[in-house]
Amino acid sequence: MADETKIRPSDANAITRRYFDSILIEQRLVGAKTPSLRCTLLGKQFDTPVMMPAFSHLHIFAKEREDGMREYARAAKALGALNFVGMSENEDFAGILEVGAPTVRIIKPYADRDKIFSQLAFAQEHGAWAVGMDIDHSFASDGGPDDVFGEKMAPQTRSDLEEYIRATKLPFVVKGVLSVRDAQACAEAGAKAILVSHHHGRMPFAIPPLMVLPEIVRAVGGSIQVMLDCGIETGADVYKALALGADAVAVGRAMMQPLVRDGAAGVEACVRRINNELAMLMAFTGCASLAEMDPSVLWRDGRPMA
Ligand SMILES: Cc1cc2nc3c(=O)[nH]c(=O)nc-3n(C[C@H](O)[C@H](O)[C@H](O)COP(=O)(O)O)c2cc1C
Numbered sequence: 001m002a003d004e005t006k007i008r009p010s011d012a013n014a015i016t017r018r019y020f021d022s023i024l025i026e027q028r029l030v031g032a033k034t035p036s037l038r039c040t041l042l043g044k045q046f047d048t049p050v051m052m053p054a055f056s057h058l059h060i061f062a063k064e065r066e067d068g069m070r071e072y073a074r075a076a077k078a079l080g081a082l083n084f085v086g087m088s089e090n091e092d093f094a095g096i097l098e099v100g101a102p103t104v105r106i107i108k109p110y111a112d113r114d115k116i117f118s119q120l121a122f123a124q125e126h127g128a129w130a131v132g133m134d135i136d137h138s139f140a141s142d143g144g145p146d147d148v149f150g151e152k153m154a155p156q157t158r159s160d161l162e163e164y165i166r167a168t169k170l171p172f173v174v175k176g177v178l179s180v181r182d183a184q185a186c187a188e189a190g191a192k193a194i195l196v197s198h199h200h201g202r203m204p205f206a207i208p209p210l211m212v213l214p215e216i217v218r219a220v221g222g223s224i225q226v227m228l229d230c231g232i233e234t235g236a237d238v239y240k241a242l243a244l245g246a247d248a249v250a251v252g253r254a255m256m257q258p259l260v261r262d263g264a265a266g267v268e269a270c271v272r273r274i275n276n277e278l279a280m281l282m283a284f285t286g287c288a289s290l291a292e293m294d295p296s297v298l299w300r301d302g303r304p305m306a
Helices: 012-021 068-079 090-097 113-125 158-167 180-189 209-220 235-243 253-284
Strands: 023-025 039-041 044-046 083-085 103-107 130-134 172-177 193-196 225-228 248-250 298-300
Touching (some): 012 209, 068 083, 068 253, 103 113, 113 158, 172 180, 180 193
């Protein structure tokens, strides 16, 4: 019988973890200063490049915290961080917005296009900061259209993305980009940002977001913002992503236990710990601001990465 506890070689989460840990950081202390984590994301200033995850269905995955999405929003507000919300009905989304954190609504690639347009319009009318779509939830594990809790999904074309982007005044973020090809298509369609992600390993053998990030930044960086998630647990993980060109990162499952245990206070403490670890590494590598970070401090396989 197969050992269910054994990690499969195709597990993209394990591959991603190994890649993060294979990157080392050199020290640059002469002239170094205490760093600032301030950043501008989607046209707004934030106190940290660490963002909340685009989560959903916490009534199933974090039963103890039925109000979990509002708790993330409360933590984001206290931290001066950008909040994200995943699959949600309009009524629930409105409740999250009431908390008052700048929030990006990631809409599912529903087969029902009217639902997409109605959620885009609702987000704009009710004061979301940005909208977007997780294009990596179009297909199921048999290659057919995905079904997420009884709702049919559909693959999205570039002209679909163009239509959504035209339908809203808000900045549009495409989540689930994992190739230069898709990044370029999103930039050409008019997206303001992409979130480089494999959605916690939906596709077997998916490359780590961090591995493809430099190529994506070379192709579209400067014209659109490039965010990243998957496997971020520590300030060192954040540091490596930012040094390789990400503008910001979201912490997903690593913040789930703090949420379950202590609600918004747990999430806040988790991000403050990550912020401190990031600031320490920035100080030790002579980066006084996020703009000063670059890949020349990173080493892999005994050689500088850049
Ligand atoms: C319980 C749960 C619900 C999620 N719901 C959504 C969602 O509705 N929309 C979305 O874009 N991503 C969703 N995600 C994916 C996360 O936003 C993120 O991409 C993923 O967890 C990878 O980050 P991590 O490795 O830090 O967890 C969900 C993840 C989890 C664990």
